Amino acid sequence: MQKRNIIDSELLAITIERLCHQLIENHGDFTDSVILGLQPRGISLAERISHKLTTILKKKISLGYLDATFFRDDFRKHETPLKANATKVIFPIEDKRVILVDDVLYTGRTVRAAFDAMIAFGRPRNVEFLALIDRNYSRQFPIYANYVGMEVNCLESEKVLVELKEQGLKEDNVWLIKKK
């Protein structure tokens, strides 16, 4: 198994800062905009982005957690049921500009399920998607990210592993792993 570091702590901080400024370009002071982190791994990233935006804009950003497990299309394709996580959206998203946040954009199926999950909380004015890593050549749905931390060209046999301090680790790292 080969493991190559593609983002370290320092680069991640720069990337998040850049993504925040790109968001501000489009969303201004975030009056009508909300951030939804996708469970389970998108929420730490969403928290960091919202924290950074709060520092830059000096105002609180609406942040929610969205779990798409019950809306997935691979239900009953696994040996055991898919484990659900908490959804916490305490504000209405009706007529809001929603930014979905996840760590890796891979097949696009999670994002498709997230659209269905999100609609339960209202009809947003528009929806954008932010991904820390965009895996090229692996999309199974016509879905793209509006904001991308890093584009990675990788094969089906490779894996992108995002490790964040919030998982109890010492360092932030993103690895590209070659299976065998």
Added chain:
Amino acid sequence: MQGLSVKHLLGIKGLTEKDIQLIFETADNFKEVINRPIKKVPSLRDITIANIFFENSTRTRLSFELAQKRLSADVVNFSSSSSSVKKGETLLDTVNNILAMKVDMIVMRHASVGAPHFLAKHIKAKIVNAGDGTHEHPTQALLDAYSIRERLGGVAGKKVCIFGDILHSRVALSNIFALQKLGAEVMVCGPVTLLPRYIKELNVKVELDLKKALAWCDVANVLRIQLERQTIKYFPSLREYSAYYGITKSLLDSLNKEIVIMHPGPINRGIELSSDVADSRHSIILDQVENGLAVRMAVLYLLAGANQ
């Protein structure tokens, strides 16, 4: 993720503590779902479930049906009073006929103890026991324990007393199993004629005095007097039962602590519970009903969710 250790939900006895915790964690997520503006999720959209009720039921059946619909399953209902069972068809034939119509899951209530266990041996579909005679009623016990966990923050170490007709109650037996697996202390309290003869073998405390039992417990789960199951007289009159075992507001006020009041319904107001107790802030009876929906959604989701 680990799934349940069982293929069917026949009773609490066959579940592990881990299974129960998994059901609770999943129910937490469904409780959030059923409080959304749009309460439906598509998880079971390609599953067909038959609700087969050989005994009367209002809330359990409604709760199961609503849980199935909230999960987008296709639902068919069947009650014995309007079926060919009256014409002499056997249980296995009835169920096999339903399964021939490509049904994936059966939710069954039956007056005979062990009916769902019998079916589980003979058919392929997944089975959820919605009550078998005086034996078990697993989803009721799960929702009761879930409601205690919600109100008191946990079940382990809590003192729970089950009041009333223990002898005829499947709710009592399933509750005892569930609460003990989760680490609670369990007591039963009722007239001696309504306590099973070998109750002590279940490692529960037995108390005949209502006041002493109330003083001991953190949670009182009060059962209904099941006149329909009583073939002989177990106590002189309902009035006398109510005088000795009816829980009233003045009794609760005389305790120097707050206890949680539960009831699986339907309540006989003025017999086992007075109205002011049933409607008081101590009572979590309606929370139980809401939690029942979330817990049943969790059970159906976990049983149907694996590709077996």
